[in-house]
Structures are given as C-alpha cells and as structure tokens.
Amino acid sequence: MVNKDEESLSRRHFLKNTGLVAGGVVGGSLLGGLITNQFQTKESTPTKEKRDHTQQTLQEARMFFSREEDFNTLKAATERIFPEDDHGPGAIKLSVPYFIDKQLAGSWGTNAKAYMKDPFLQNKQTHEYQRKDSEQNKSGPNTSTQAPTPTPRYQSRQNRGEIFLQGLRKMDQVSKEKFDKSFIDLEEKQQNEILQAFENNEIEMKGVSSQTFFNLLRQTTLEGVYADPLYGGNKNMMGWKMKEYPGPRMAYINEIDSEDFIVMEPQSLREYQG
Amino acid sequence: MAKKLDKVDVVVVGTGWAGGIVSAELAKAGKKVVALERGEKKVLSDYTGVKDELRFTNRYEMMQNLKHETVTSRNTPDDVALPVRTRDEMMAGTDLGGGSVHWAGSTYRYLPYDFEIYSKTVERYGKDKIPDGMTIQDWGITYDEMEKYYDRFEKTAGLSGEPDPLGPKRSSEKFPTPPLKETPPIRLFKEAATNLGYHPYQVTAGNLSEKYENPDGEVINQCQYCAFCTHYGCDFGAKSDALVTVIPTAEKTGNFELRTESYVRRVLHNGKKATGVMYVDTRTGQEYEQPADVVVLSAFTFTNNRLLMLSDIGQPYDPKTRKGVIGKNFNGQFNITFLGARGFFKDKKFNLYMGAGALGGTMRDFAGDNFDHSKLDFINGGAIELRQYGDGAIASNHVPKGTPRWGKEFKKNSLFYANRTLQLWYTPAIMSWWHNYLDLDPTYKDDFNDPLLRVTNKYTDQDRNIAKFGVEKCKEIMEEMGADIVDEDDIPEEFDHIYQGGHYAGGVIMGDNPETSAVNNYLQMWDMDNLFVVGASAFPHFGGHHPTATVGALAYRASEGIQKYLENGGQIVKRNEKHKHVG
Structure with missing residues (x-):
C-alpha cells in the first residue's frame, strides 16, 4: 500500500492534461479557486480548526x-x-x-x-x-x-x-x-x-x-x-476515514491505473471549494 | 388566453441529445429554430465544484421534480395503476441538456440484427421462435443505412474507444479519440474473458480520453477520472453532452432561440397538420402559442408519448384489439436488466473511489444474435460489462450475501469490502409485448389537471430467461477473475415499478408502415407530415445496449428528414404495403 497526498499532482501537469491552458470551457476564476485550493499546503492553524x-x-x-x-x-x-x-x-x-x-x-x-x-x-x-x-x-x-x-x-x-x-x-x-x-x-x-x-x-x-x-x-x-x-x-470525516474514502478530488488521472491501493487523507467539499 | 407568438420554421420540444442535435442541424441549415425546455437554463458552472454524493446521487438533484408530474404504473391491464411518487423510484432528466448532462457516457451501436429483428429471427430459427404475444418488428431501416448517422454522432461527441472485434462494419475504423485508460479491474476482466475464449474490449466512452474539437468546432476537455460523473454534470467540460456540443453549435448560428421554464402542454393541429405548440412559462403561468412549420417532439420518451395522447394525435394503441399505435411497445432497460455477478476479493484492493462514467471493459460474444439461440429459451442478447464508475462513500456498501443489512456484521463487511468488490453485469435487450404499453391514467393528474401517463409493464419468460443466462455467464467470468466469493444477482419475478437509469423507450415506434408504427424511418409521423417525434420513443424494442448512440444517430437521420420535408413537403418515405411484421 502506498500513502500519497494530493500534492503529487502538479499544477502544470493538471493544466496540460485538461487542456485548460488553451482556454477550455471551464471558467478561469472558478478553476483558479480550485487549483489554489488543490495546492494549498496543509497549514490550517490550530485556531481555525478549533x-x-x-x-x-x-x-x-x-x-x-x-x-x-x-x-x-x-x-x-x-x-x-x-x-x-x-x-x-x-x-x-x-x-x-x-x-x-x-x-x-x-x-x-x-x-x-x-x-x-x-x-x-x-x-x-x-x-x-x-x-x-x-x-x-x-x-x-x-x-x-x-x-x-x-x-x-x-x-x-x-x-x-x-x-x-x-x-x-x-x-x-x-x-x-x-x-x-x-x-x-x-x-x-x-x-x-x-x-x-x-x-x-x-x-x-x-x-x-x-x-x-x-x-x-x-x-x-x-x-x-x-x-x-x-x-x-x-x-x-470519520466515516470516510474508516472506509479509506478520500472525499471529492479534482483528478485521479495520474493514479487511475495504479496497481497499488492508494490511501489519501480525506478532504471535504468545504476544502474542495476553497 | 394564450399569447400568440410569431411563426418560426421549426419548434423543438426538449433539449437533450435528440432536441439538441435537431436544433443544431436545422439552425446550421438556416432555419429559424425555437427550442422549449421545461427545466432551467443550466451553465457549466452549475456543475463546477459541487461534487456532492448525497445531493446528486441520493437526492437526485438533476432529475425531474415529481411534485408537478410523474407517471403511474401497474403490471397488467386489470390492475389499478399507482403513481410513482418519489425520485428514488423514478429517474428522468430535466433542465437544459436533458438526460445527456447526467449520463454515464457508455456508448454502443445497436447490431444489424436489432434493426431487422423480426426478419432475421424468422430467417435463422423459423417463425415458431417468436413466442405468441411478442410484438417485435423490423425498424424500417437497416444497420447499413444507420451507419453514417452513427458515425456522425460519434464525431460530434468525440467518443473514446476501440472497435469491437465482433462488431459490425464501421466507415471510420478509428474512434475520434483513443480509449480510456485500462485500470487493474478492467485488466482483470479482460484477461479472464480472453482466457475463456471471449473478445473483450474497452467500453466506448463519452468521457473523453483527450481534449477534442468536434466538426462543429466545439471543444470537449480531457476526463480526469474524478468519479463524479454519472448523475452529475462534469466538473471540467470533459463529458460529451448537449451542453458542450450541439446547444452551443445551435446558438452560434444566430438562428436558434432557447426558452427555458417552458412547459409544453399540447401540440396544436387541425387534424392534418401540426400548427405549433401551446406552452406555459412556469414562472408566470402565462400560456403561449408558438406556431411553426414543423413541430419536433424530442423530449423524454414519457413526454413524447403523453403529448401525442393529450393532443389527440394518431390512433392510440388498444391492447384488447391490439390495434392502434400510439403507446404501443413500451420497452426499456431497467430493473431486470443489468443483473450479473458480484465478486468479493479478500486479498485484492482496487482504487474504486476513482473512475469515470463509461470507464470499463465489455464484450459482445453474447449480444444480439452473435451466438446460436436454437437451444436457448430466449432471443437476442446483450453486452457483459465491468464498469469502474468511481464509487461514492454512500454507494460503496456492498456486502456478500448472507450478511445482515445493518448492525455489527454489516458494518464490518461493508468497510472491509468497500474497495474489494467488482461487479459484472449483462445488458440484455428487452423485447416488446402486446401487454406492455402506455396510455393516459384515468385518475391521477398533473399541476394543470391533465392526466398523467400510465405505464402497463410486466415481465415474461423471455426477460427472466435472458437475465438468468446473463447471470450465469457473468458468474463464470467472475470466477475466472479469481474472486473469493461470487454472488449471483437475484432475478425478480415481476416488475416492481422502479424506473431507474432513464432507459425507457417505445410508444411512438418506427417502422415501414402505418398499421404497425407511428413514425417512418425519418421519425416523421405517418398521420401528420410536419410532426417529427425523435428519441428512444421510436425504438420498437430495446437493443441489448445503452441507447444513446442510437438516439443520437436517429436524431441526425430525423434532421435530414425535416430538411427534406421543408423542401418538398408530404411524406418523405413510401409506406410498405406488402408485409406487416406483427407477432
């Protein structure tokens, strides 16, 4: 089993794959929000969590x-x-x-x-x-x-x-x-x-x-x-943790053919929407 | 009082694949087109950043609001039909783009056998092979005639795939885009099927393997395998649907006007010709009359049928005399189809939370008449599929048979097997019968006090036998795949009035003469030259595959027919007076 984080998906790679660089149909600002969120480092302060x-x-x-x-x-x-x-x-x-x-x-x-x-x-x-x-x-x-x-x-x-x-x-x-x-x-x-x-x-x-x-x-x-x-x-997200379910994610294009089972820390829609 | 609007060339009811294609083709040809959609105007950002399983899968966010209208359902003409009240029991798309926006994307062409099912069955097995009461008939068109329309649809949608090794002739050998990735579960299925001597290949997908520009200049993005696909609109514009293809194509022409929240209640006519439609703006309650030279009904199967019945068009089907055509041959894939075998793997884990609507492997060794039926107690067949949709957390609660449905053991097994289970299923064809039909309900009404559509539908030995055959084949393959536990799906004795999956068809069926069909092979009404009824409502029976490619191909065919009609008028197909294919 491999432990992986969403960090593994590089911004460049994502943009290249979706073809969004060339001005695809998804709205720029929304996508911007999602990408920002995707690559946010996990530094949510204890105060915020509390x-x-x-x-x-x-x-x-x-x-x-x-x-x-x-x-x-x-x-x-x-x-x-x-x-x-x-x-x-x-x-x-x-x-x-x-x-x-x-x-x-x-x-x-x-x-x-x-x-x-x-x-x-x-x-x-x-x-x-x-x-x-x-x-x-x-x-x-x-x-x-x-x-x-x-x-x-x-x-x-x-x-x-x-x-x-x-x-x-x-x-x-x-x-x-x-x-x-x-x-x-x-x-x-x-x-x-x-x-x-x-x-x-x-x-x-x-x-x-x-x-x-x-x-x-x-x-x-x-x-x-x-x-x-x-x-x-x-x-x-304790229900998801029990099931090793990662929550909503942007993309699995780089992991979808993996032979190994990949466990990710769950992420909620709140985090996905940024 | 209805407000009368200015006349247009064509008024189109519904904006899914069928209505979208017709709108785009006619607007491109310079005709003034108005499309009426009962639902809301949706844009891509309605589906961006809202990956929420409860909202879309369990609460059916994208499905028809049944408060205003539903269908009633019963098994036999002797029963009292009950309304199908909740969206757990009735799934029908709505809003701009219709069912195309929430579809999975799995795409097949029907086989040559399906289009000439009566003739080909009799030719190979004799008349006695068709049981008494089965009302299958030739479609009035052949696969070879359909081929160019299939090709057209595939290119518009940019489908990702590879040819079926057992498939019929294709004019374009390659698909517009390569197949989706082969994942470990798909590989396992293909290896097992190959070991058993079968011919697996990758499911043809409307979730595109790479970015694609279609012949109309519309761009569809690359699928990210994010798993929020079936029941959802795509987060990335990477699923081919009417919203990213034919609707914008129609809009670009300047000849197309879209009106949403526009609920059509009647086709207006003078007995010989349709003069337009009457609809209500559901925000204001204002009624409008939209006159048009051509009226196209391209709404859902249920709506197409109901509008004809409410408007007194065509001869309603009467099960007692077996005469009449409107409402005849209701059919569809739900409930007793998509049964197979589920495997549980103790030592293997798959990334089942990843996936795409049409990501999967399939085989057509047991489809159509690709196999000998002389010793079998059914006709036709279907594909065997393994699909990796991407499971949500609520959905992934599959447990081996014998596990209680709740409590400690359920919890333990549902957690353990969440990523250790695979399903194979058979997608059998559904034959048509004299006792399965549509008419208007005598009791239940919609918001406008119009009668609801009533479905009368029961299973036959054909249905149960073909399902049993499929379950056995799936079990054989699942065992070869090495599952530790293989559970066979149960075969229901009777239809349980749950309308899942959106594959309902028939009632306004196509054929080669007006005695046995409502529309000709351009989907033009025999009884009303300027009325075209487009969609799966035209299927005289359901082929053994998902319907979308055939709906799309027929919509291209109908678009051609409408142009012919606008040029020359009258019936564009000569009726066949010679043979009537009635069972």
Missing part, C-alpha cells in the same frame, strides 16, 4: 424533532444500525441523528419534490407494493453508483418527516408492550429484535408499512455516516 469545531458543535441542535424523547429513540436506533466497534465510531459519534434531523427539516423531509397528490390508496395492492423490496443497486444502468439500500415504496400521504415521527413513536410503544421499557432502555439485543420486527413488516403502522419506515431509517442512517460533512453527519 473555531470550525465549535461551529459544528453549535449546529448540533434539534431543528425538526421537538420532543427530546423522539430524538433519543432515533439516536438509539441509528446506533444499532451502525454501531460503534473496533473499526471506529458509530452513528451517534458520527452525528448521524443530527444529520437526519436536518434532512427531515428540509425539502426532502417534507417531500417537496415528490408527487403527493390524492388519492393515496390504502388497499391490499398498495400494501403489497410497499412490501415488494427492491435493492436500488439492482436496478438500472447506473446501479453501481446507487446506494445499496432498499427503495422505500412510497404510497403514503405522510411525508418522510411524519413517517419518521410515527415510526419512532411506534418503536417506543412496541418496546413498552413487549419489554415494559422504553426503547432507549432496552438491551442491545432487544433493540435489534424490535428493529427486526419493523424490517420484517410485522408492525402495524398507520398509512405506511413498517418496512417502508425501516428502509427510510436505514437509508438515512447510512447517508449520515458517509455524506459530506456539510450536512452535519460524517463528523470530522
């Missing part, structure tokens, strides 16, 4: 979940889906619950770009439809770039935020019925059992199947582990 860290912490507050108990249930559930272990942090340390909170507060959580017109049929066919599980990474020519999460089969009049609230509260209710305790107070094994019941579609929810809720929860948890830190998860 400030960034503080800023991030300040952004860890609930904007979607009003009730703390709902958020605590979410925390516990995401940690079961992506638990801390010898490989590194779990969902909670990666700030996944805050990532989900922000996602649900935004246009995705309110289904702003989804078709939400009536009628929302609630019949056997709809339920079958939601149950039919399909791995996204098994459909279509771009499958390799798809998250290998089951696609939520969406035939609910509730938006994603509402489904999350109902689902989390149902999880807590089921925990109390089954084990006489809140979800957060259960043993790991018991928590897994509850989650499994949701995944298996054994729980009755209103207007949505429990499997659809579980698929949403799982998908969003993994997104929070690995999305760019700009969304509030993947804290300090």
Whole structure:
C-alpha cells in the first residue's frame, strides 16, 4: 500500500492534461479557486480548526424533532444500525441523528419534490407494493453508483418527516408492550429484535408499512455516516476515514491505473471549494 | 388566453441529445429554430465544484421534480395503476441538456440484427421462435443505412474507444479519440474473458480520453477520472453532452432561440397538420402559442408519448384489439436488466473511489444474435460489462450475501469490502409485448389537471430467461477473475415499478408502415407530415445496449428528414404495403 497526498499532482501537469491552458470551457476564476485550493499546503492553524469545531458543535441542535424523547429513540436506533466497534465510531459519534434531523427539516423531509397528490390508496395492492423490496443497486444502468439500500415504496400521504415521527413513536410503544421499557432502555439485543420486527413488516403502522419506515431509517442512517460533512453527519470525516474514502478530488488521472491501493487523507467539499 | 407568438420554421420540444442535435442541424441549415425546455437554463458552472454524493446521487438533484408530474404504473391491464411518487423510484432528466448532462457516457451501436429483428429471427430459427404475444418488428431501416448517422454522432461527441472485434462494419475504423485508460479491474476482466475464449474490449466512452474539437468546432476537455460523473454534470467540460456540443453549435448560428421554464402542454393541429405548440412559462403561468412549420417532439420518451395522447394525435394503441399505435411497445432497460455477478476479493484492493462514467471493459460474444439461440429459451442478447464508475462513500456498501443489512456484521463487511468488490453485469435487450404499453391514467393528474401517463409493464419468460443466462455467464467470468466469493444477482419475478437509469423507450415506434408504427424511418409521423417525434420513443424494442448512440444517430437521420420535408413537403418515405411484421 502506498500513502500519497494530493500534492503529487502538479499544477502544470493538471493544466496540460485538461487542456485548460488553451482556454477550455471551464471558467478561469472558478478553476483558479480550485487549483489554489488543490495546492494549498496543509497549514490550517490550530485556531481555525478549533473555531470550525465549535461551529459544528453549535449546529448540533434539534431543528425538526421537538420532543427530546423522539430524538433519543432515533439516536438509539441509528446506533444499532451502525454501531460503534473496533473499526471506529458509530452513528451517534458520527452525528448521524443530527444529520437526519436536518434532512427531515428540509425539502426532502417534507417531500417537496415528490408527487403527493390524492388519492393515496390504502388497499391490499398498495400494501403489497410497499412490501415488494427492491435493492436500488439492482436496478438500472447506473446501479453501481446507487446506494445499496432498499427503495422505500412510497404510497403514503405522510411525508418522510411524519413517517419518521410515527415510526419512532411506534418503536417506543412496541418496546413498552413487549419489554415494559422504553426503547432507549432496552438491551442491545432487544433493540435489534424490535428493529427486526419493523424490517420484517410485522408492525402495524398507520398509512405506511413498517418496512417502508425501516428502509427510510436505514437509508438515512447510512447517508449520515458517509455524506459530506456539510450536512452535519460524517463528523470530522470519520466515516470516510474508516472506509479509506478520500472525499471529492479534482483528478485521479495520474493514479487511475495504479496497481497499488492508494490511501489519501480525506478532504471535504468545504476544502474542495476553497 | 394564450399569447400568440410569431411563426418560426421549426419548434423543438426538449433539449437533450435528440432536441439538441435537431436544433443544431436545422439552425446550421438556416432555419429559424425555437427550442422549449421545461427545466432551467443550466451553465457549466452549475456543475463546477459541487461534487456532492448525497445531493446528486441520493437526492437526485438533476432529475425531474415529481411534485408537478410523474407517471403511474401497474403490471397488467386489470390492475389499478399507482403513481410513482418519489425520485428514488423514478429517474428522468430535466433542465437544459436533458438526460445527456447526467449520463454515464457508455456508448454502443445497436447490431444489424436489432434493426431487422423480426426478419432475421424468422430467417435463422423459423417463425415458431417468436413466442405468441411478442410484438417485435423490423425498424424500417437497416444497420447499413444507420451507419453514417452513427458515425456522425460519434464525431460530434468525440467518443473514446476501440472497435469491437465482433462488431459490425464501421466507415471510420478509428474512434475520434483513443480509449480510456485500462485500470487493474478492467485488466482483470479482460484477461479472464480472453482466457475463456471471449473478445473483450474497452467500453466506448463519452468521457473523453483527450481534449477534442468536434466538426462543429466545439471543444470537449480531457476526463480526469474524478468519479463524479454519472448523475452529475462534469466538473471540467470533459463529458460529451448537449451542453458542450450541439446547444452551443445551435446558438452560434444566430438562428436558434432557447426558452427555458417552458412547459409544453399540447401540440396544436387541425387534424392534418401540426400548427405549433401551446406552452406555459412556469414562472408566470402565462400560456403561449408558438406556431411553426414543423413541430419536433424530442423530449423524454414519457413526454413524447403523453403529448401525442393529450393532443389527440394518431390512433392510440388498444391492447384488447391490439390495434392502434400510439403507446404501443413500451420497452426499456431497467430493473431486470443489468443483473450479473458480484465478486468479493479478500486479498485484492482496487482504487474504486476513482473512475469515470463509461470507464470499463465489455464484450459482445453474447449480444444480439452473435451466438446460436436454437437451444436457448430466449432471443437476442446483450453486452457483459465491468464498469469502474468511481464509487461514492454512500454507494460503496456492498456486502456478500448472507450478511445482515445493518448492525455489527454489516458494518464490518461493508468497510472491509468497500474497495474489494467488482461487479459484472449483462445488458440484455428487452423485447416488446402486446401487454406492455402506455396510455393516459384515468385518475391521477398533473399541476394543470391533465392526466398523467400510465405505464402497463410486466415481465415474461423471455426477460427472466435472458437475465438468468446473463447471470450465469457473468458468474463464470467472475470466477475466472479469481474472486473469493461470487454472488449471483437475484432475478425478480415481476416488475416492481422502479424506473431507474432513464432507459425507457417505445410508444411512438418506427417502422415501414402505418398499421404497425407511428413514425417512418425519418421519425416523421405517418398521420401528420410536419410532426417529427425523435428519441428512444421510436425504438420498437430495446437493443441489448445503452441507447444513446442510437438516439443520437436517429436524431441526425430525423434532421435530414425535416430538411427534406421543408423542401418538398408530404411524406418523405413510401409506406410498405406488402408485409406487416406483427407477432
């Protein structure tokens, strides 16, 4: 294995390869910004890092979940889906619950770009439809770039935020019925059992199947582990570090045919945009 | 009240590869062209410095906003269709450049077999080889006639590649630019395929291996293998799309006017001829009537079909009588296609976070009729591909079968195998059937209260058998590649209403007579001389490869046809009265 840094790509080489010297179509000023960033030496001062860290912490507050108990249930559930272990942090340390909170507060959580017109049929066919599980990474020519999460089969009049609230509260209710305790107070094994019941579609929810809720929860948890830190998860790029994923980069033209696996220190979109 | 605008020579609906090519060719020929795009006007800097997997891959930044409009979907004519509500389930490009901007870039010519599929199948295997209900037909054009248009498209796009050792005749032996680099995973695939006696070669790519100036003087830059390609616009102007080629070419002529946020609702006509289109400026709600001598529908397959149906043009297909043509033979590659085998390598690591949309190896030993089908329970075939797209961190969560989908073991395996897994897949052709078609939904409406398009689509033994065959072949090669674990993809029993990948086609199909087709081989409507419907909507079935080269080639062909029509008027192709190729 070779350790390499982005420094290896020389400015001259990059310009030569892209043909941008001769006045290609990419805007000069933008490219200038990117290149400057690419060749910046790593001298970000401790003060700056400290400030960034503080800023991030300040952004860890609930904007979607009003009730703390709902958020605590979410925390516990995401940690079961992506638990801390010898490989590194779990969902909670990666700030996944805050990532989900922000996602649900935004246009995705309110289904702003989804078709939400009536009628929302609630019949056997709809339920079958939601149950039919399909791995996204098994459909279509771009499958390799798809998250290998089951696609939520969406035939609910509730938006994603509402489904999350109902689902989390149902999880807590089921925990109390089954084990006489809140979800957060259960043993790991018991928590897994509850989650499994949701995944298996054994729980009755209103207007949505429990499997659809579980698929949403799982998908969003993994997104929070690995999305760019700009969304509030993947804290300090620890998700990427575990996976040896370098983040957005300008070019791999000089490394793409390498026989060796190349590990790079991750870089976020904040750094890429300069 | 609609505002009536001044008449133009040609009005074009949609600005992807199809609409872009038609616009450029006609504007170059001195015709006044207005192009209407429902989406926004995008420029290259919209895609510069925004390499964000969540936004583009998981939240579908570049795809159609389904709030206003989607399709409904069902398996059989007896079911109630449900709307496809989220972008996890429906992928269709929008904005200037359409689907071309987010495409991967993988490009194939269809085989001679596909264009004459009915005749050639009967000739080699007899009529009984075509099962009852399969509605394949000859396309009304041959590969040899298509060749010059393919050549034209390749040069416009500057495609990087090398000839397929088993491929049909090419007028230009070489591609405009050399193939992309051969990476370790591609090398592994090619060596294994060669060992097994197959004929691998490099996937033809719209991500260019070097800087290129096309015949229209447009410059496309060199691909940096940065991995943010499929689902993204290119950061460097290095992916060939309508934005860096045909749209600027059209603009340079001074004969081209682009109007974005312009949502076309109807083709206007007097029963014999189209008189123009009616569209809405979605920012103001103002309706406009744009008169034109020629109307070109070159939007997405779904939109082309829906506009004809909403405008009462042509005879709608009726599955009960199997008569009529508009909406007939819906087809496409999604879900049951692109299945194969995934290999997991315990001792090998690949730089899978690097890549390009069309970076890969392929082989056509099992494509079209390149292999004997007499003992097989399906017809046609596809390519076997290994692609190195460049995995995002959210996407690279592949684990061997038997691993739970979440929890400790999932985490362990997903981290371990993130850079230790390769996928091979088969890209089989999709045949057309009497029961797969498009019409208008009786219940669900768009923002303007117009009915949504309804898709009725189910799988047949042909689909499942060809998929199974592909999975077996992929498994054989993956084993030869030395994977420690080889997982076969599962073959779905039934279509699950997920429209992934954008490869949907048919409904306004081409052919040699109006009984069985909607458009002639210049994509001119049989029923309306000055209306051309361009795009994959013209495919009578889906060949075993990615569609873009064929869409591009047909767009060049249609451009020629439109010029012929403007010169001479009338039908530019004589219908074939003799034989009807209906299954």
